[in-house]
Amino acid sequence: MGEFRMPSLGADMEAGTLVEWLKAPGDRVARGDIVAVVETQKGAIEIEVFEDGLLERTLVGTGTKVPVGTPLAVIRAPGEAAAPTPTPEPVATQEPEPEAPAPEPMPRPEPAAPPPASGERLRITPLARRLAEKKGLDEARLRAIAGTGPEGAITLRDLEAPGEAPAEPAAPMTEMRAAIAAAMARSKREIPHYYLAQQVDLTPASAFLAAANADRAPEDRILMGALFLHAVTRAARDYPEFNGHFTDGAFHPSAEIHAAMAVALRGGGLVAPAILDAGACDLASLMARMRDTLGRARTGRFRARELSEATITVTSLGERGVDTLYGVIQPPQVAIVGFGTPAERPVVRDGTIAAAMTTTVTLAADHRVSDGHRGALFLRAIDRNLQEPEAP
DSSP, X not given: OEEEEOOOOSTTOSEEEEEEESSOTTOEEOTTOEEEEEEETTEEEEEEOSSOEEEEEEOSOTTEEEETTOEEEEEEOTTOOOOOOOOOOOOOOOOOOOOOOOOOOOOOOOOOOXXXXXXXXXXXXXXXXXXXXXXXXXXXXXXXXXXXXXXXXXXXXXXXXXXXOOOOOOSOHHHHHHHHHHHHHHHHHHOOEEEEXXXXXXXXXXXXXXXXXXXXXXXXXXXXXXXXXXXXXXXHHHOGGGSEEEETTEEEEOSSOOEEEOEEOTTSOEEOOEETTGGGOOHHHHHHHHHHXXXXXXXXXXXXXXXXXXXXXXXXXXXXXXXXXXXXXXTTOOEEEEEOOOEEEEEEETTEEEEEEEEEEEEEEETTTOOHHHHHHHHHHHHHHHHSTTOO
16 A cells, blocks of 8 residues: 655645545546645645555545645555455443433424435535636536536536636735745755856847748747757756755756746746656647646646656746846755846947847856856857757
């Protein structure tokens, strides 16, 4: 038997509230299946399992706030025998007590009111109920919906029409700000940051995008942000000391590159979900996964691994007009790369001054793992990759 536990979804998470079970006891599960939804300061997080088996039983009910590491369910491995049902301990017999005087008869309670005509109690998860209230759905309309949760419970997904944005995160934004503050305070307290910056010519990247997007529909076009992310993941292959986690007093490089993107939320606050194994993506698939991740992030819907397994972060303020952006490293990562707003600036070419599209690329890195020399080489590799955006 294996225990399925509340995962850590980032350095700033201590607990989460279980709001939905998407699998019921007796259901078979496979590695990667989403079995529950947990609500945190960052939004609604979909929790995956990491082993095949059968969901033997759940240990935590919906609406319960539980710390990281708390067992949520028991999963029986394939071929493993079911856990024996605990048998009650025998009760020791005792000599009969003398009979007590008969108590006064109690008044008979009034008969309970008959159940509503609609019949059985409506099964709906707390998160789905909140969305139903926001949409103004009454009980009659909810009963017409076929729930896909345990025992037919209506879940958040059952209320989301195709193409409709998921429910906004219910966590108060003040909690998110407190979580961000705690994580960044820890970062600056524990991580000896050093900072580097380099101006990069984006002329080849801009020309590549113009050609690549000429025959693409607007929804399929590749954006400059995808080129930035692609350039960073390619550089991280050659400089692995910037990709991984520093834990238990040592750096652990990651074979995969899980590149996180810092995303500003419309209501305020910041999250950084990762594109898992971004280093293995070509530009088109990377762009598609960016769109999917950004869309879910801005509506407060994530998957657990996207928040817990990021190995390096990329941040940009897009078209906000900021020339240089220095990030703060998200523990336990060891590096964050920032991109300033692309803009035309004067550059010197062949001894003459010309206008060119450029951006300032910055690196904040952990001095326990790397130094300025390697950091400079890492930035140079990002620059080189942006001069050859078509390279795999």
